[in-house]
Amino acid sequence: DAGITQSPRYKITETGRQVTLMCHQTWSHSYMFWYRQDLGHGLRLIYYSAAADITDKGEVPDGYVVSRSKTENFPLTLESATRSQTSVYFCASSELSGGAGEQFFGPGTRLTVL
Amino acid sequence: GENVEQHPSTLSVQEGDSAVIKCTYSDSASNYFPWYKQELGKRPQLIIDIRSNVGEKKDQRIAVTLNKTAKHFSLHITETQPEDSAVYFCAASSQAGTALIFGKGTTLSVSS
Numbered sequence: 001d002a003g004i005t006q007s008p009r010y011k012i013t014e015t016g017r018q019v020t021l022m023c024h025q026t027w028s029h030s031y032m033f034w035y036r037q038d039l040g041h042g043l044r045l046i047y048y049s050a051a052a053d054i055t056d057k058g059e060v061p062d063g064y065v066v067s068r069s070k071t072e073n074f075p076l077t078l079e080s081a082t083r084s085q086t087s088v089y090f091c092a093s094s095e096l097s098g099g100a101g102e103q104f105f106g107p108g109t110r111l112t113v114l
Numbered sequence: 115g116e117n118v119e120q121h122p123s124t125l126s127v128q129e130g131d132s133a134v135i136k137c138t139y140s141d142s143a144s145n146y147f148p149w150y151k152q153e154l155g156k157r158p159q160l161i162i163d164i165r166s167n168v169g170e171k172k173d174q175r176i177a178v179t180l181n182k183t184a185k186h187f188s189l190h191i192t193e194t195q196p197e198d199s200a201v202y203f204c205a206a207s208s209q210a211g212t213a214l215i216f217g218k219g220t221t222l223s224v225s226s
Binding site: 033040041042043044045048050056058059090097098099100101102103105106107108 | 120144145146148156157158159160163203207208210211212213214215216217218219
C-alpha cells in the first residue's frame with residue numbers, strides 16, 4: 001500500500017541552491033497539493049494541481065515552481081533556496097477538488113536551508 | 115482575504131474530560147469543513163468533516179457542529195484519552211472551492 005510518498009524525507013541545503021522535492025501517489029487522484037508547515041502558521045498552501053499540466057498558485061507561491069507532466073507525480077522546486085524556506089513540506093492528494101473532500105497527506109519532507 | 119481562526123492554540127485536559135476546539139471562517143461561500151489530527155512527527159489525517167447542509171455530525175467520541183449564520187464550527191471530543199494528544203487543525207473550503215484554508219492548529223494534551 002504505497003499511497004502517497006515524498007522524497008527525500010530530510011534535506012539540508014545552502015542558500016541559493018536549487019532543490020526539488022518529489023511527491024508520488026498511486027491512487028490516480030486528480031488533485032494534488034503542496035503545503036508548508038511552520039510553527040505558528042499551520043498549513044499554508046503553496047501550489048495545487050487539478051490534473052496533469054494544470055497548476056495554480058496557493059497562498060504562498062513566491063520562490064517555488066511546480067510541474068505536473070504525469071498524474072501521479074507533483075514535484076516542487078525551490079529555484080534559489082532562502083533561509084525563510086526552511087520548513088516541513090507536505091504533499092497531499094484528493095479524488096475531489098481541494099475544497100470538496102478528504103485530502104491524503106504524504107509523510108512530509110523536512111527541509112533546512114543554511 | 116479568506117481566513118480561518120482557531121482557538122485555543124493550546125488545551126490541556128485530564129483523561130476522561132471533554133475538549134472543545136472552535137473555529138471561525140470568513141467566507142460565507144465555504145461549504146466543506148474538515149478536521150485533521152496530526153500526531154507528533156506524523157502527517158495530518160482526517161478525523162471528521164461536515165458539509166454546509168448539516169448542522170452536526172458525530173463519530174463515536176468525536177462530534178463537529180456547524181453554525182453557518184455565525185460562520186463558526188467546533189470539534190468536540192468526549193471521554194478524552196492520552197492517545198487523543200495531538201495537534202488538531204480545522205479547515206474551510208475556499209470561495210472557489212478549489213482549496214482548503216487551514217486554521218493555525220490547537221495542541222491538545224491529555225494527561226492521565
